[in-house]
Amino acid sequence: MYLNLRRYPGIGVGREVIEQSVRTELLPELRRQAGFKGYCAFWDEAGAGVSISLFEDAEAAHASTDTARRWVMRHQDFFPERGEEVSGECIAHEVSHGQEQGPLFVLVRELDHVPGTQDTRAFVQQRTLPMITRWPGFRGVYMARSDRKESRAVVVTLFDSQQNAAACHDRAVELLKEGLPQVTVSRVIRGESVVLGTAGG
Template identity: 70%
Template sequence: MYINLRRYAQLGAGKAVIEHSVETDLLPELQKQPGFKAYCAFWDQHGAGVSMSLFDDAEAAHESTDAVRRWVMHHQDFFPERGEEFAGECFAYAVAHGQEQSQGGAKRALYVLIRELDNVPGTQDTQAFVQQRTLPMITRSPGFRGVYTARHDETGSRAAVVTLFDEERQALACHEKAVELLKEGLPKVAVTRVVRGESVILRM
């Protein structure tokens, strides 16, 4: 599984206009791409536009980037400044039982919280810690719907953890527990940013 994250801090058009274009122009193109698994978009606590797309592998994800760039170029007024990007292989992920089947094309919203990390050791101990402690804690948390943990494909010390929950309070409670676990098991890892918001577009 391979993940692409994008964040656009500056907006040059109304949110409703951008959402409509994503729904009718961008998302259909992404869904045509071989290996497409999921897409989610939300407005974070600072008003930035954030998106997550999931593909079977790196090749499929990189090919989808062309579709995104064509869409951005066609709507240059949407985003006056270049967006931030994060891409990497998911080394730990899980989805709540029935989540993929229950979502489909429905409009139901989930609360998304993305935790960005730095100084992540590139060792087997790190992966073992995530698999044995962090992942079980997240998947057993109330309201859990999905989690994807990936290491940046160019800067190996960076990582991102995307979590999806039914409600904001559940996502925040899980985040606090995850930070405490990090302090105990990987004390040198730094949480560099947290972005969160309720999904406005969700396909899983």
């Protein structure tokens, strides 16, 4: 599984216009691509537009980047500022079974100084991942290491509510301090999903 996280700091038109274009133009184009697994978009607390795309492998994900860029170029008034991007292979991912329809609350942790060691992978598999997946309201988690800067990682969590997402985040940060004290949380991005899509529909 490969993850693309994009964030556009400023918008030049109404949110509804962008959301409609994502639903009717961008998402159908992404779904037609080989290896597409899922898509989620939301507005963060600073008003930025954020999207998370999931693909089977790096090749499919990189092809989707071209699709997203073409969409942005067609709508240059949407995002007057250059977007930010983090991409990488998922070192761990889990989803809950029997997900209900409706919006999800998304919380993204961007991490720096992540050691590329077996100890890190063991910590994730034995402590962080089980804690997150057992948390009340858990819907999904995707942990990816940046393919541009190995010491950087991103953790995307999906929950049924802001309260559950925030409480789990607090516990995850405590665990990091206990098990990987050199890791720093460089940024937290959060918001309620406005567009959700999977390969199945």
